[in-house]
Amino acid sequence: MGTFDGTLEGKEYKVEVTCSNLDQGDFQFRSDKTDIDDTNGDGIIIYGTQNQGRFLLTLTDHGTTYSASNIQKFARSLNGAEGEGLLYVDGQADVPYVRFSVDCG
Numbered sequence: 001m002g003t004f005d006g007t008l009e010g011k012e013y014k015v016e017v018t019c020s021n022l023d024q025g026d027f028q029f030r031s032d033k034t035d036i037d038d039t040n041g042d043g044i045i046i047y048g049t050q051n052q053g054r055f056l057l058t059l060t061d062h063g064t065t066y067s068a069s070n071i072q073k074f075a076r077s078l079n080g081a082e083g084e085g086l087l088y089v090d091g092q093a094d095v096p097y098v099r100f101s102v103d104c105g
Contacts, residue, residue: 001016001017001018001105002016002017002018002019002029002080002102002103002104002105003015003016003017003102003103004016004017004029004031004046004048004100004101004102005100005101005102005103006059006098006099006100006101007098007099007100008059008061008066008087008096008097008098009096011061013044013046013059013061013100015031015042015044015046016031017029017030017031017046017102018030018031019080019102019104019105022076022079022080022104025050025051025052026049026050026051027049027050027076027081028047028048028049028050029046029047029048029049029102029104030046030047030048031044031045031046031047032045032046035047035058038060043061043062044059044060044061044062045058045059045060046058046059046060047059048081048102050074050076050081054069054070055070055071055074055081055083056068056069056070056071057071057083057085057087057098057100059087059098064089064090065089065090066087066088066089066096066098067087067088067090068085068086068087068088070085071083071084071085071098072084072085072086073085079103079104079105080101080102080103080104081101081102082100082101082102083098083099083100083101084097084098084099084100085097085098086098
């Protein structure tokens with residue numbers, strides 16, 4: 001288990017995540033069993049995955065989904081990753097900025 005720490009629109013998130021493939025090119029983490037269902041009932045779904053040098057992040061907070069198909073700044077470390085960039089909100093013109101780190105332990 002690991003931890004996602006992030007800030008989005010002034011709100012702080014500290015959410016337990018499961019990491020996989022940390023030492024491979026397809027690193028990913030998720031807060032729930034799937035990337036679309038709130039299986040742990042906390043109202044938050046976080047999913048991140050690295051693919052072909054790009055990093056996709058989706059964060060759903062009580063029904064509002066923020067996502068980006070390519071986070072502008074992303075770097076992996078020995079135990080996790082960190083990144084920052086713009087996230088798009090489904091159905092809105094807002095483009096909030098997110099900063100996050102993932103510690104996979």
